Each structure stands twice: as structure tokens, then as C-alpha cells.
Amino acid sequence: MSFFWREAGLTYLQYANVSAKALRNVLKDQAKAVAIRREEQFAKVQVWKDGKQGDTRVIDASGNKLNL
Template sequence: MASNAAVPFWRAAGMTYISYSNICANLVRNCLKEPFKAEALNREKVHFSISKWAGGKPEKPSMLLDFVLGNAEKLTLGDHWF
């Protein structure tokens, strides 16, 4: 029942189900034994650049996301959920 109780908390923290499930998936990956763990963590590379548009042109210099999901604790990306 713990997961049921947790629903409002992560929702209240501004997380979506996607981020919640990603963090859970990452925890599971961290439970693997060593050769598999590094492999699984390195597989989950995140790389793309995103830019918001307003008034017909890109509003600000596009934000480039480039990190490995497993090293999430080392990262601080603005208001991003990592």
C-alpha cells in the first residue's frame, strides 16, 4: 500500500508519472550486479536539444540535454527533475 500512499506526494512535488516511473526504473537498474549494472546504466543515454518557440522564432538558445540516466544524482539541470 506504500505506493498508493506515495501518489499524492510525487504528484505534489511536480513530477509526472513518467519521471516517477523513470526514477523507479533507475532504482531497479541500480540493484543489478556489477558487469550488468554498468551496462544497463550506460545504455540509458539521454541526448537531445530542445527549444521553446514564441512569436515565430526560438525563444532562447536551445537547451542541450546530454547525460547518462544512471549518473542522475551528479546532475543539476535547472528545474529539471534530475
């Protein structure tokens, strides 16, 4: 037995992304805003030198610095 997403030519990750996007589109406005905010990604980068913590930078998915 094969999974339907595989028969459609999708990877599981592609299938999961399509399903999540479809779910977010049918949510009510307040819940949709929370879900969209939750999908944003960022990274926190800390530079260490000589055993001491240096500056902390927060970078979003497009590479822009954020002020959090």
C-alpha cells in the first residue's frame, strides 16, 4: 500500500506544508493571526570570544536583524 501523497509525486514535507497552509486558510481571523505568527522563523546568534559571551543578534529567515 502506498501513501496518496507519494502517488501524487510529493514528499512528506511538501504534503505537510500543503496541509498546514490549507488549514491556516480556513481558520477564523483571530486564530489565523496566531497561526501565521507561529510560522515565522528566526535564529538567535551569540558570538563567544575568549570564553566570554559577546553580542546577541536575532536574525529572521530573510537574514534581517530583528529587535526583540
